[in-house]
Amino acid sequence: GAGVSQTPSNKVTEKGKYVELRCDPISGHTALYWYRQSLGQGPEFLIYFQGTGAADDSGLPNDRFFAVRPEGSVSTLKIQRTERGDSAVYLCASSLKQQDEQFFGPGTRLTVL
Amino acid sequence: AQSVAQPEDQVNVAEGNPLTVKCTYSVSGNPYLFWYVQYPNRGLQFLLKYITGDNLVKGSYGFEAEFNKSQTSFHLKKPSALVSDSALYFCAVRGGYQKVTFGIGTKLQVIP
Numbered sequence: 001g002a003g004v005s006q007t008p009s010n011k012v013t014e015k016g017k018y019v020e021l022r023c024d025p026i027s028g029h030t031a032l033y034w035y036r037q038s039l040g041q042g043p044e045f046l047i048y049f050q051g052t053g054a055a056d057d058s059g060l061p062n063d064r065f066f067a068v069r070p071e072g073s074v075s076t077l078k079i080q081r082t083e084r085g086d087s088a089v090y091l092c093a094s095s096l097k098q099q100d101e102q103f104f105g106p107g108t109r110l111t112v113l
Numbered sequence: 114a115q116s117v118a119q120p121e122d123q124v125n126v127a128e129g130n131p132l133t134v135k136c137t138y139s140v141s142g143n144p145y146l147f148w149y150v151q152y153p154n155r156g157l158q159f160l161l162k163y164i165t166g167d168n169l170v171k172g173s174y175g176f177e178a179e180f181n182k183s184q185t186s187f188h189l190k191k192p193s194a195l196v197s198d199s200a201l202y203f204c205a206v207r208g209g210y211q212k213v214t215f216g217i218g219t220k221l222q223v224i225p
Contacts, residue, residue, distance in 0.1 A: 004156075033213075042117075042203050042215035043157070056212055091157070098210065099164075101147060104157040 002026070004105035006092050012111045013082055021077040021108045025094030032075050033102060034067055035091040043091055049075060050098060082112045115140040115208050117216035125222045126194045134189040134219045136204030140211075146187040147205040147213070148178055157203065163187060174198070194223045 005024040013019050025032050031050055035043035045059040049069045057067075064082075069075040079086055089109050093102035116139045126132045138144055148160040161172025168180045178189045189202060204216045 035215075040217070042205075042217045045212045045214065048212060059212065093157075099145065099207075101159040101162050102213070103159065104149075106156045 004092055004094055004103055006090075006105040006108050008108060009106065010109045010111075012113065014113050015082060015084060017082050017112075019079050019082055019110065021079075021090050021092075021110070023075045023077070023092030023094075023105060025073060025075070025092070026103055027073075029094035029096050029103075030072070031095045031098045031100075031102075032069060033093045033095075034075070034077050035093065037089045037091055037107070046077070048098075055098075079110075082110075084112050086110060087112045115206055115211060115214050117204050117206050117214055119202075119204055119216035119219045121219050123220040123222060125224060127224050128196055129193050132189075132191050132194045132198070132221065132223070134202050134204075134221060136187045136189065136216060137185050138187060138204070138206040139185065140206050140208035142208050144185075144187075145207040146178070146180060147207075148172065148176070148187075148189050149203045149205065149215075151201040151203065151218070153200075160189070160202075194221075196223045196225050199223045 007022045033048050034046040037043045047067050048056045052072045064080045067077045089107040091107045093104045095102045118137045146163040149157040151157045163170045163180045171177045201218045203218045207213045
């Protein structure tokens with residue numbers, strides 16, 4: 001079956017602009033996660049959804065970052081007033097239940113010039 | 114706070130030899146432990162997990178991992194390495210219903 005998909009695969013933007021990153025989880029997976037991975041680092045947790053609600057958003061670095069999952073499937077990570085330090089690969093993952101292993105998408109590489 | 118340590122940036126092993134990639138963790142309560150692999154230009158793939166039960170866990174592609182509670186370790190092992198095993202390996206831990214914390218990764222290089 002289809003895995004987790006993320007669009008776009010690459011996004012180049014200018015400092016100060018607004019970006020949206022999309023994640024399509026595996027059908028039927030109730031849990032969805034967003035991570036950020038910088039070069040030479042492991043995935044860094046941003047936010048976790050159980051269904052439509054954000055169960056844990058403790059990893060969001062500041063109020064420029066926001067994520068939604070309005071119908072409990074597709075999720076969008078939104079970054080306002082982007083900064084060069086936001087450049088990274090943004091990973092999305094889903095799992096059947098919160099305690100299960102996660103299935104990752106290919107990521108969106110964000111570059112802020 | 115929970116944490117994961119992968120003490121080796123890179124592990125080199127000859128093809129056909131056994132391999133070990135080390136991982137230690139710190140967590141409150143019972144740990145849920147995972148290993149993921151990342152091939153170049155591809156997403157992370159799940160290898161195996163420990164939730165409860167037998168300390169030796171078997172996973173994909175012939176990999177296994179041993180949970181050692183007293184040493185708080187979860188080392189990844191394979192009896193005979195393949196060149197195609199060369200990749201970046203991440204250990205991850207979750208305590209209870211907390212978020213998953215990943216290590217910084219270990220690059221495995223299998224030499225023909």
